[in-house]
Amino acid sequence: MEIGKDIYYxxxxxxxxxxxxxxxxxxxxxxxxxxxxxxxxxxxxxxxDKRVQDIWMENIEEVLKDREPxxxxxxxxxxxxxxxxxxxxxxxxNIQIVGNMKTFQMxxxxxxxxxxxxxxxxxxxxxxxxxxxxxxxxxAPMVHWPEVMMSYLVEAxxxxxxxxxxxxxxxxxxxxxxxxRYYSNIVGKYGLQVQNVLKKxxxxxxxxxxxxxxxxxxxxxxxxxxxxxxxxxxxxxEAGVLIVCASIHGHTYEAAQxxxxxxxxxxxxxxxxxxxxxxxxxxxxxxxCYDRLVLAASSYDGGVFAPMDDFLHHLKxxxxxxxxxxxxxxxSWAPCATRTMKDITSTxxxxxxxxxxxxxxxxxxxxxxxxxxxxxxxxxxxxLDEACM
Ligand SMILES: Cc1cc2nc3c(=O)[nH]c(=O)nc-3n(C[C@H](O)[C@H](O)[C@H](O)COP(=O)(O)O)c2cc1C
Numbered sequence: 001m002e003i004g005k006d007i008y009y010x011x012x013x014x015x016x017x018x019x020x021x022x023x024x025x026x027x028x029x030x031x032x033x034x035x036x037x038x039x040x041x042x043x044x045x046x047x048x049d050k051r052v053q054d055i056w057m058e059n060i061e062e063v064l065k066d067r068e069p070x071x072x073x074x075x076x077x078x079x080x081x082x083x084x085x086x087x088x089x090x091x092x093x094n095i096q097i098v099g100n101m102k103t104f105q106m107x108x109x110x111x112x113x114x115x116x117x118x119x120x121x122x123x124x125x126x127x128x129x130x131x132x133x134x135x136x137x138x139x140a141p142m143v144h145w146p147e148v149m150m151s152y153l154v155e156a157x158x159x160x161x162x163x164x165x166x167x168x169x170x171x172x173x174x175x176x177x178x179x180x181r182y183y184s185n186i187v188g189k190y191g192l193q194v195q196n197v198l199k200k201x202x203x204x205x206x207x208x209x210x211x212x213x214x215x216x217x218x219x220x221x222x223x224x225x226x227x228x229x230x231x232x233x234x235x236x237x238e239a240g241v242l243i244v245c246a247s248i249h250g251h252t253y254e255a256a257q258x259x260x261x262x263x264x265x266x267x268x269x270x271x272x273x274x275x276x277x278x279x280x281x282x283x284x285x286x287x288x289c290y291d292r293l294v295l296a297a298s299s300y301d302g303g304v305f306a307p308m309d310d311f312l313h314h315l316k317x318x319x320x321x322x323x324x325x326x327x328x329x330x331x332s333w334a335p336c337a338t339r340t341m342k343d344i345t346s347t348x349x350x351x352x353x354x355x356x357x358x359x360x361x362x363x364x365x366x367x368x369x370x371x372x373x374x375x376x377x378x379x380x381x382x383x384l385d386e387a388c389m
């Protein structure tokens with residue numbers, strides 16, 4: 001597939017993979033993107049996962065026809081992109097591998113390349129002339145591995161963005177849902193580093209973004225930059241209340257449903273997620289999206305029920321911050337879920353406290369009244385943030 005003049009997509013759609021990185025459920029598989037630029041010199045931009053090596057090799061041969069590649073640019077060494085470096089170098093021993101200092105450290109960790117294979121080490125701003133086209137390199141450390149770099153194809157106004165702007169599958173509509181889940185779970189921790197790269201991208205005229213997963217992005221590029229700006233600064237996208245619930249026997253879930261109904265009566269958008277039945281990566285994505293959070297959980301062994309404990313540790317690991325939080329706990333003899341949840345949220349930056357409700361078993365009239373009061377506090381907080389879309 002030609003995505004620009006003499007620029008070809010040679011990636012592969014892996015429909016058979018069920019879990020990405022061993023933990024994220026895939027709805028329609030995942031694409032491993034790779035590109036070929038056929039100029040006076042020929043460049044292959046990244047390899048693919050070894051699961052699809054043979055199809056990728058066929059794609060490359062079809063594009064190269066009787067020519068041989070001059071360069072392989074390695075944007076990212078993670079095995080879903082770098083796995084075929086050795087096999088490519090063995091097939092085309094004259095190929096020169098382009099990477100930065102950290103890329104080559106990792107190449108030697110993953111492979112035993114023939115010492116005859118030439119290596120071109122680049123740094124920020126270095127260029128590689130291909131003939132009519134020029135590649136310019138931009139370092140993007142920790143987006144989301146240390147060696148990550150992007151490349152700007154100057155004359156085509158095209159950015160090879162590594163994992164940034166990627167999503168699991170190649171469905172563009174709507175890009176944001178899966179892209180948010182991808183970003184928040186995989187890149188989420190590195191907001192500061194993403195901000196640094198966004199500053200560099202803002203200085204470029206960009207007409208096409210070519211990520212390592214998901215669709216090639218060509219139209220309305222500002223929207224993608226805007227989403228990345230929000231997510232990387234841990235600001236919400238939308239006014240809405242995300243209620244996250246972990247309930248052993250269902251009473252806490254009933255309380256969460258009651259709160260949802262109460263908020264909806266007043267026109268609030270509310271998303272209720274059940275951690276016992278829904279995938280945590282979806283809920284992490286929602287947390288990045290909405291501007292207020294409610295945590296509802298049963299007490300468990302002197303702490304909080306494990307699915308909530310797990311969720312909050314995931315959220316903390318993603319460096320999540322800047323949300324007001326309300327708490328609902330349930331405990332039959334010594335309720336302690338809120339204390340444990342607050343122990344975790346208090347270690348996250350700028351997590352406001354909207355109050356808490358304690359229920360002891362089944363909900364009673366007094367509990368309903370307390371939940372109505374909690375709803376008022378949540379609504380008062382509203383979305384006052386100018387950055388809300
Ligand atoms: C293994 C286990 C441990 C529990 N530990 C506590 C506890 O430490 N403190 C407490 O008050 N209730 C504890 N409970 C009771 C639950 O919190 C109780 O199921 C809850 O109050 C009811 O809400 P739910 O229907 O949403 O689970 C425990 C229950 C189980 C099954």
